[in-house]
Structure formats: structure tokens, C-alpha cells
Ligand SMILES: O=P(O)(O)O[C@H]1O[C@H](CO)[C@@H](O)[C@H]1O
């Protein structure tokens with residue numbers, strides 16, 4: 493057990509999928525894993541372990557924002573030996589050609605700051621996905637007929653943004669979408685030699701202001717979880 497995870501040694505699989513929402517962790521575990529069992533509920537942050545195609549998998553919430561994800565990613569890697577961590581989250585599109593329900597594979601993640609800023613100090617570290625996972629996710633999605641966008645995303649510290657100037661600069665520089673955790677996941681995994689990827693589903697659009705109805709979210713989110721599982725064991 494750690495400060496934030498009540499799982500016993502051996503309860504966490506080497507491969508961990510991390511949605512922000514703990515209830516999405518429960519839904520994904522019940523939908524995609526065989527013999528899923530609850531391994532953590534400290535602070536209501538649900539984690540489940542089961543198997544997918546015979547492979548052990550944990551699906552564990554990260555909470556919202558990089559400080560929360562950083563705590564869980566650190567403990568999952570350092571205390572439970574997680575080796576592959578894949579974020580499965582929602583995101584807001586920042587490009588016209590990125591549509592609602594589309595899947596984005598985050599090659600790298602731009603930030604203003606992360607919980608790792610104090611470690612990197614003056615270094616402008618470039619957080620990036622594990623290339624093997626990224627390539628596998630792209631291949632798995634293609635095999636399923638799911639179109640993906642691959643590129644730079646923005647990991648923000650705020651959901652209610654007050655900097656339209658920054659959004660405009662990022663849109664002009666090709667940033668695909670905004671979410672709130674991937675950059676720190678990439679930083680922590682780089683630090684500890686673990687593989688990282690963020691697979692994101694566009695839930696709303698910063699340019700058109702469309703939003704995915706809640707009734708449709710489950711099906712779209714299912715595609716991203718299938719891509720993440722396929723990539724982890726490709
Ligand atoms: O859908 P999740 O994984 O929570 O991700 C996105 O949704 C939350 C904001 O509503 C933030 O966590 C953001 O990154």
C-alpha cells in the first residue's frame with residue numbers, strides 16, 4: 493500500500509490504463525476486462541485489475557490535472573512496478589480538421605508548466621510518447637478503420653481558460669487539442685524508464701463550440717480504450 497493506493501503488492505499489472513475519471517475506470521474495466529476486481533478505492537480513486545486477451549491489465553483513475561496524475565503515476569511505477577502507462581482521456585479540439593469523436597494520439601505535449609518544472613528548472617524538457625506504443629496505436633486504429641490524428645497536444649493546468657491569445661498561438665502552430673494530464677505522464681515515465689502514451693477522444697471543440705452528447709460518449713470512448721489495449725500488447 494502507498495499513501496494514495498490501497499492495492500496489495502502484485503495487485504497492479506505492469507500495464508495500466510489511466511482515465512481522468514474514476515467512474516470511466518470502472519466502466520472500462522467492466523466492459524473490456526475479464527475477471528476485473530477492485531484493487532483501489534482510496535479517496536474514491538477507483539482502480540481495477542483484470543485481464544484482456546489473457547494479459548494482465550490495471551485500469552486506474554488519475555484524477556483531473558497534472559498534480560493528481562503525477563501522484564498516481566509515481567506510485568504506480570515506483571511502488572507497484574508499472575511499466576506501461578496509457579492515458580485514455582477526453583480533450584477539446586483546437587484545429588478545424590479535428591472533429592468531435594475523433595481520436596488523437598499525443599506524440600508530444602506542450603505546457604506552460606508541469607509538476608516537474610521544479611525538477612527541470614531552466615531546462616525546456618520535451619515530453620514525448622514512447623514511439624513503439626505510438627506506432628502500435630496508430631496501426632491498431634488503422635486496422636479497426638478508426639482515423640487518428642497524431643501530433644502535438646496542449647496539457648493545460650486550467651479548464652476555464654482566460655488566455656485566448658495562447659489558444660490562437662497554439663492553433664496557429666498546429667496543436668491538435670487540449671487536455672490536462674499527458675505532459676506530466678510523459679515526464680514521470682521518462683524519469684523512471686516506463687512507456688507512456690495518451691490516447692484522447694475529442695469531446696468538445698474550442699473553435700466550433702460543439703460538444704459530444706453524454707449519451708454518445710461511451711461508444712466513442714470505447715474506441716480509444718480498444719486502441720490503448722491493442723497498442724499495449726502489440
Ligand atoms: O476525460 P479526462 O480523462 O478526465 O480528461 C479531461 O477531462 C478533464 C476536464 O474535464 C481533465 O481531466 C481533462 O484532461
Ligand SMILES: O=c1cc[nH]c(=O)[nH]1
Pocket residue numbers: 582583584585651670671672695696
Ligand atoms: O481539458 C479539457 C478536456 C476536454 N475539453 C477541454 O476543453 N479541455
